[in-house]
Amino acid sequence: MNRSTIDLWVGVFVVMGFVALIFLALRVGNLASFSTGETYQVLAKFSNIGGLKVRAPVKSAGVVVGRIVEIRFDNESYEAVVAMDIEQAYRFPRDTTAKILTSGILGEQYVGLEAGGDDKMLADGERLRLTQSAVVLENLISQFLFNKAAEGKPAEK
């Protein structure tokens, strides 16, 4: 076969291959939602993080504003310390509440931020004071059973 025909086909092949890679990166992966901009880091302590994982999203009002970058155990307070990178474009008051929430019943867990009313904004490296831990199903069930049992007792008398 002619050399220029081969070159043409190889060119088509290479372009297709790179289009596939870009498709995977943009449409399948999260490169598009991946901000390349500056971020600042905020810490939060939780008594229980449930199934939260590194790289899980940080959302406020349902919008992704950042990502979890590190999860470690604090040996002093016996709590989990979660570090999250929040995009510079989004500012939050210092009394913002961080909650560990679940998308749907079986979905992945994320950190939800609820803005407070403070005038001062969070700065890099600061810690969120108000946190709410993950809802653990076992605790929920045992609480429910306990309440049921407590309701039942007066009726027996």
Place this chain on the structure above:
Amino acid sequence: MQQSPVLELQKPIVEIRNVSFGYEAARPVLRDIDLAIERGAVVGIMGQSGCGKTTLLRIIMGALAPTRGEARVLGRATGELDRDALYAMRRKMGMLFQFGALFTDMSVYENVAFPMREHGGLPEELIHDLVMLKLQAVGLRGAAHLTPTELSGGMARRVALARSIALDPQLILYDEPFTGLDPISFGVIVRLIRELNDSLGATSVIVTHDVQEALGVVDYVYFMAAGRVIAKGTPEEIRASPEPFVNQFVNGKPDGPVPFHYPAPEYGADLELAGA
């Protein structure tokens, strides 16, 4: 050691001195071979299959190094050359393989142009003219656009010959050039070997077991058996040789020093006649 070109020209182009070779020390393939091939000659190395003539050819082309002795080709000892020096030497050599060994993914034209492209850095117009010149020499200029699969065996051999003389070699080696050719193709190849040798001022070495055919082409013959040179001389001398093996071989007698029967126990014993 630099020698003057004149001296170089007077020396034999291939000089094999006392060469022995074996893949294992216990079973030598070649034993104490001595031969000298003069410039301009067409020399035949003949013998039965398995007598070591192909091994000798591989030593001449530098693919194998002799275990003992020295093989000097184009003035250099092949055993001591590194890859680059060996390749530099091979540019002055051409080789015709048994079945041509044409590159099947290229046209006839590209095949002949291949060595020029790989080494030349020549402009495309010049390569075109050279390829046409070489193909004209073997009478196949009209087949330039064909692919090797479209060629007959004889034509393929001629194209391969055109390719092996592409770089105007000083030494042309032929490995069984007559195998499987019809009489016409055979005649063409025989004529080409002689013509190309004389017109290029080259030296040719033909390794073959087709003794009768080859004796008509060559100027001088080395006859090999069991790893040794057992006879040498002009074709007339070989034809008249008193050596029984040569005699059997040249005349194609079925029995002689090379027996018809493979060594076996007594025929009667194998048929269990002894007890009867």
Place this chain on the structure above:
Amino acid sequence: MSRLASVRGQIERLGSGLSSQVWRVGFASRFLAYMLLHSGTALRRFHLTIAEIYFAGVLSLVIILVSGLFVGMVLGLQGYETLQRFGASESLGVLVALSLVRELGPVVAGLLFASRAGSAITAEIGLMKATEQLSAMEMMAVDPVARVVAPRFWGGVLSMPLLAALFSAMGVFGGYLVGVQLIGVDAGAFWSQMQAAVDLRNDILNGVYKSIVFGIAVTWIAVFEGYDAVPTAEGVSRATTRTVVTSSLAILALDFVLTALMFTGGNGQ
């Protein structure tokens, strides 16, 4: 006594078989090193490599695209079937994309590449050896490793990651066709859940790295088997079979090793 002797004979055969395999691995490594050192021609005269990308890549395109589409469609069907039992059919996109990008893309594309392009490379080089084309080249003072083997190696190595990416992309599209168009999973959930769960570095790039490793392994095995083939018709056919078997095993074994390295080390908490 004879039993002992036969056991001993078997052990000896095993030992010699093993040592010859080890010897082959050593030879193959030396061959790879030599080929890499003599890759100058393949890279300088890049049209040689481009021609091999054509044979390894472009000619494998149809089988890769069609297989990718079907694998994705099957994933869509099976995944939906399983996920809807847990009421999580919106996660179909995640399932399809992750299985393709992490595993099936590189592995299945690699296996197809081994049987389509790898076997062709072995057969071609083996045949060139059997018909003395490689010797002829050497006699023309052209190194066959540099002129014939290295371009095929680079052509294969460059083609494989692109083929794997095309396979994955086609598979995601197939999953989308079945999941969204046919079954009726919500398109928004399909894509957004996929995008939320598939990570560029941990999933997509690791998949690409895998395909690069597989490409090197398959092409290396293919060119070596061709170059090392016994120069007869039977020898070439054996070498071709060995290429497919060895490179398939190599892909699966390497896949395990790479997965263990990539997804347990990097993704943990």
